[in-house]
Amino acid sequence: MKELEERINKDGRVIGKDVLKVDSFLNHQIDPVLMEKMGEEFYKHFKDAGVTKILTVESSGIAPAVMTGLQFNVPVVFARKHKSVTLQDDLFTSEVYSFTKKTSNHISISKKYLSSDDNVLIIDDFLANGQAVNGLNDIIKAADASLAGIGIVIEKSFQKGRQLIDKAGIPVYSLARIKAFENGQVVFEPENE
């Protein structure tokens, strides 16, 4: 998505070897017009996949997920994060390790909002090592729901998440794919490759 790549070039900040901060339009301040275009883009890609529900994780996934849900006219569910979790009968739960923060979180979804009738599109802000996507996929499996595909705003292709998803044969579409950070600059994968 050309406009997103341009926005990353303009407003993203590369920190160290593998962190990109996009606090000015995605993770803290949000550009709602850009979010709407992302929703349209995800819809264009997955419109024939029979999506019945959008799944994401709080908080940064919510804006792109809701805009995508609006296009599909389906409900959006966001998993809640907890430091620890007391197992509850009414929740699907999974553990997610963050390599950036070096901590584990639990994520959970109420059993009321995911069932075997659902064909789920996962939407998330970043794909790095694939931990969040894995956690959401565990929950989808526990609910006996099916996974229609994964839509990612920004993929860091040099980390292992993308490879794991491709290996599992899951359809994935990332709006911006970052090949590398070089001298504090973002290098994108060529589009439509």
Added chain:
Amino acid sequence: MKELEERINKDGRVIGKDVLKVDSFLNHQIDPVLMEKMGEEFYKHFKDAGVTKILTVESSGIAPAVMTGLQFNVPVVFARKHKSVTLQDDLFTSEVYSFTKKTSNHISISKKYLSSDDNVLIIDDFLANGQAVNGLNDIIKAADASLAGIGIVIEKSFQKGRQLIDKAGIPVYSLARIKAFENGQVVFEPENE
């Protein structure tokens, strides 16, 4: 907002004397089409207020705030919640007490995304005792920004938040105003009163 009141009657669950659960369309599962209509409604009400920025708190405020920002074509900033906070020079911070959870949270916003040039519309999912709104207003004052008004999805008018805001002379618009819970049923304030 008639459609919202009907949805609360249909899908809301009254718990005890003062809690309303709307997990099925607002706080966990989100109805994006309803969110879009809320954004339009807030825009209609505040369109002449000179709003330059929308402010909310993660996570449940994000969806209505982003849809409102889309109508106004202005950025949305969501305050992050922390259990505790180490004071940082680059953050505006405030403390928010939750009567429901009986815990204090700190909320913070990067100083980069709020300035004296901003005229802020606060959007939040619930207004009860007004703690979250107060915390956001503290941050707006610390940034020397101005407050254009407050948009609330669901107001529990029998708690003290609304009264405090009215007393402070701040323009507030709530899409659904709950007068009382009676026998597990929601009683709304008359519209356009």
